[in-house]
Amino acid sequence: MTVVTILGAGGKMGNRITKPLLETKKYQLRFVEKSEAGQARIREAGLQVMDLDEALKGTDVVIFTTPDALVRQISDEVVPKLDPGTKILFLDPAAIAASRVKMREDISCFVCHPTHPPVFSLLGETDPAARRDYWGGGLATQALVFAIAWGTEEEADLVETIATEMFAPISASHRITVQQMALLEPALSETLINGCVEVITQGLQKVIDLGVPEAAAKDFCMGHLQISIALLFEELNWKLSDGALMALKHAQGSLFRDDWAAIFEPENVLASVKQITGGDK
Template sequence: MNLPTVALFGAGGKMGARLARNLQRSEYTVRHVEVSEAGRKRLKEELGIECVDVNVALADASAVILAVPDTVIGKIAASIAPQLKPGTMIITLDAAAPFAGHLPDRPDLTYFVTHPCHPSIFNNSSSEEARKDRFGGLAAPQSIVNSLMQGPEEHYAVGEAIAQTIYAPILRSYPMTVEQMALLEPGLSETVCATLLAVMKDGMQEVVRRGVPKEAARDFLLGHMNILAAVIFEEIPGAFSDACNKAIEFGKPRLMREDWLDIFEPAEIADSIKRIT
């Protein structure tokens, strides 16, 4: 596969517009598809991009990026599959729909899944623009995870090159299976991380309710998140005090069920993805 002509579906959406901006800086030929008038207007006004009809976009496309919600990936993929020639690469930006089996039964197509890790909280970039790029894809380096779900092995490099373009600048790129990607999201990033962060905010709101000034509680929590995370994730050398270690020893069973790690069991991951898709 030579440098692909890319059809970008959902080009005017929140994620799609980010991808369109980075693809615009590349040497790829891109056909943009967007169903909403607001999305088409955004692309025209912000990037000078004109969208095209689905048939035009797919006519010479050798790679199709589905920058659309998980809930409609299966429907869109099924609708365009009859127009895709053998060897065409479908790229999804999340493992949920592929894991759930929502892609068409077309062994002659290549399925490539890629997802950003987003810039680390230990983002020590020198520029202010990079430090403020929390999501990634603008100025802050971020790592990505990729899976060649089906297709010739040589297509991995093609998919990875597109992924490195749409999520640039890239720190590291990791190959893995779709099942491993599902462990990372929704398992690790959403079920664990997002939930525990929401719990931390609940805790902050509770101490505010009990009389602590909100600004002080927020500064105190975010500052401790910074240093505690740096030590726990070995970003810096350090050790907790005996008092902190005792608080963790007591706090874990107080806050977490004994069987909480079961959320990573295949059936639990499958149930979570079923709810998402």
């Protein structure tokens, strides 16, 4: 039986992946958690917290579910203790893209990240609870991106299987590189998408402050947000109206800098992942 050690097992992501992995009955799971609150959550679930050194002995796979800002510190402690042949899995590309994890040639390293359930895929879910599983908490179907930082295809197959099981239900696992994953997150998702949505929320509040009733403004905003996504991502065989196209053209000049796409330049992506994982040091 494959031995899998989960670091940060008492946190939000550790808890998210534990249940589906337990349900497979394929793995011997070991749980490591430093915080007292996290340890209490693990014990409340009827599971045992293990000492780090004990958990790492003979483990096949180590999954880091720890915060990005702490990954370098934790990996500096963990990686030297690993047995040769151990496979490590990170749930975000930032630490690897920022070279925060020291490479050992006798272990292998992989990165995965769930896409979260796509907007329009949720409409196809038959369970009402699944239709509201926006994060991907085990009810709604989502996809996954997976990258080999270093290691063999045989090792990757094992770890990718674990990744798809712990984020199930999964519609597809897309093999990409670590650098490509960093373009998706943080650049595309956290910088661009979150930035645009934050501006939308500010715009909504602005019209409310200008006197539009809050309920009317929210209904109008949410409905138009959905139809705009459907039209601009060609989910519908319709086109924006002439008036909407004129407003869009004006928006591109007044809302965005001409060089906004520089967020995808390698040096800016590197600066972002370094900031996320502890700064320039």
